[in-house]
Amino acid sequence: MIAQAGASFVNDLFNNFWVVLVIKAVLVLGFFLVAPLVVGYMEHKVLAHMQARLGPWYAGRFHGWAQLVADGVKFVQKEDVIPEAADRSVFSLAPAVVMIPYIVTVVVIPFSHTIYAENLDIGIFFVLAMSSVSVIGVLMAGWSSANKFSLIGALRAAAQLIAYELPLVLAAAAVVMQNGTLSLIGISESQSHVWNVAWQPIGFLIFLVASLAELTRPPFDMPVADSEIIFGAYTEYTGLKFAFFLLAEYGGIVVLSAVASVLYLGGYLGPPVVASLLPAPIWMAGKIGALSFFVIWLRATYPRLREDQLQRFSWLALVPLALLNVMVVAIVKIAVK
Amino acid sequence: MTGQEYAFVVLALVGTVGAVRLVTAKNVVHAALYLVVTLAMVGSIYLVLGAEFVGWVQILIYVGAIVILFLFGLMLTKAPIGRESLDNQQRGLALLVALAVLAGLVFLIQDAFHWGDRKMNLVHNTTGEVGRSIFQHYVLPFEAVSFILLAALIGAVVLARREERE
Numbered sequence: 001m002i003a004q005a006g007a008s009f010v011n012d013l014f015n016n017f018w019v020v021l022v023i024k025a026v027l028v029l030g031f032f033l034v035a036p037l038v039v040g041y042m043e044h045k046v047l048a049h050m051q052a053r054l055g056p057w058y059a060g061r062f063h064g065w066a067q068l069v070a071d072g073v074k075f076v077q078k079e080d081v082i083p084e085a086a087d088r089s090v091f092s093l094a095p096a097v098v099m100i101p102y103i104v105t106v107v108v109i110p111f112s113h114t115i116y117a118e119n120l121d122i123g124i125f126f127v128l129a130m131s132s133v134s135v136i137g138v139l140m141a142g143w144s145s146a147n148k149f150s151l152i153g154a155l156r157a158a159a160q161l162i163a164y165e166l167p168l169v170l171a172a173a174a175v176v177m178q179n180g181t182l183s184l185i186g187i188s189e190s191q192s193h194v195w196n197v198a199w200q201p202i203g204f205l206i207f208l209v210a211s212l213a214e215l216t217r218p219p220f221d222m223p224v225a226d227s228e229i230i231f232g233a234y235t236e237y238t239g240l241k242f243a244f245f246l247l248a249e250y251g252g253i254v255v256l257s258a259v260a261s262v263l264y265l266g267g268y269l270g271p272p273v274v275a276s277l278l279p280a281p282i283w284m285a286g287k288i289g290a291l292s293f294f295v296i297w298l299r300a301t302y303p304r305l306r307e308d309q310l311q312r313f314s315w316l317a318l319v320p321l322a323l324l325n326v327m328v329v330a331i332v333k334i335a336v337k
Numbered sequence: 338m339t340g341q342e343y344a345f346v347v348l349a350l351v352g353t354v355g356a357v358r359l360v361t362a363k364n365v366v367h368a369a370l371y372l373v374v375t376l377a378m379v380g381s382i383y384l385v386l387g388a389e390f391v392g393w394v395q396i397l398i399y400v401g402a403i404v405i406l407f408l409f410g411l412m413l414t415k416a417p418i419g420r421e422s423l424d425n426q427q428r429g430l431a432l433l434v435a436l437a438v439l440a441g442l443v444f445l446i447q448d449a450f451h452w453g454d455r456k457m458n459l460v461h462n463t464t465g466e467v468g469r470s471i472f473q474h475y476v477l478p479f480e481a482v483s484f485i486l487l488a489a490l491i492g493a494v495v496l497a498r499r500e501e502r503e
């Protein structure tokens with residue numbers, strides 16, 4: 001039986017609507033500003049050790065933990081350069097359009113059945129709708145920079161999103177069919193006995209690959225391929241605006257890792273036997289960390305795909321496989337019923 | 338006025354300004370970006386009306402897919418880079434078509450709702466309700482629509498292929 005989600009802990013503490021709204025907004029924003037820094041620091045360190053280096057060491061004394069804070073301070077101090085031929089308003093708006101959808105999706109991520117900002121009836125649908133919006137920002141950035149490399153990077157990003165959105169949505173749809181709910185808390189709770197990954201390992205793989213492509217992380221980083229198009233759509237950006245794009249990238253890793261853990265790894269529930277050893281938020285944070293580590297690990301392991309390989313892989317391999325996955329889940333669900 | 342009505346006024350105003358700028362913008366990419374604003378406001382109005390599912394479908398399909406295809410198509414073909422502009426001189430004809438569509442819509446909506454003497458109750462858990470009504474009562478129309486879309490899709494592929502061969 002699916003347990004009901006409790007009220008959000010913020011609603012339990014305060015009664016006033018506006019107070020609750022402000023506190024939730026602050027918590028969501030705080031999470032979005034801190035979690036990507038942790039993942040960014042992890043990327044520095046993990047990549048360094050995988051390549052037999054030490055990585056950041058001096059900032060903050062202990063293993064360079066403050067390196068990304070120092071980087072942030074550096075970005076703030078830099079001059080804000082806008083190219084002469086650029087379309088100024090679109091150019092300045094683009095970083096916000098890339099970042100805001102990821103901030104908004106944090107709202108529905110549950111850390112236990114009471115620790116969340118909002119339990120939307122259509123949680124997973126909301127996440128998928130929002131994550132596709134940020135590509136508009138990438139297109140804005142690439143076009144308004146008045147730079148051919150930027151434009152090519154933006155077009156690659158858009159083509160990649162169009163290709164990989166479909167397998168991502170289809171993989172999520174199979175989970176929704178199995179668990180019978182769109183709410184992220186509902187999906188987590190219905191995995192209290194067996195995690196979805198045990199039933200749908202292929203769906204899990206499709207979801208992971210498609211989210212990597214959606215985030216334009218290696219081996220799907222064609223849109224920012226440094227050896228061909230410098231840094232794609234972000235080539236002309238400097239200072240704080242550039243930092244926003246980086247923050248959006250690492251925020252995206254956190255958000256999609258969280259969604260993948262909810263869909264397939266039981267979300268905030270621990271493994272069935274040992275679940276009570278640790279509190280729910282720790283399990284959730286651990287899963288987000290583990291999946292983020294996996295994303296970083298792939299960067300150190302695989303070379304970049306070529307643009308045509310990338311498109312062919314989605315349309316000829318992932319999409320048919322995802323459709324087959326949906327079909328099998330539907331048939332099994334009806335047969336078992 | 339209730340909070341809901343205030344929200345509606347703000348969203349409708351922003352959406353209208355976006356729509357006007359969409360047709361008056363000199364730059365075709367700016368026009369497509371104003372279209373994003375208008376479509377997002379329409380989606381938000383669905384949310385204010387309590388139609389959560391329809392609202393997010395509007396965002397996913399129109400903002401997240403159709404406008405991206407527009408921008409992609411524009412940038413792949415003839416979007417002016419930088420501050421050049423591209424304008425199509427057909428204001429009169431466009432105005433005529435727009436007024437005709439407006440008249441048709443006003444007539445239809447007026448005919449269906451008789452100017453507000455009918456009040457609808459908000460349904461909670463609308464996603465479940467939408468799913469149930471589509472797949473229990475309207476399966477046949479749903480399948481018919483998907484069949485038409487499939488035919489259009491195959492037609493588009495055939496047309497694109499033929500051009501390639503010549």
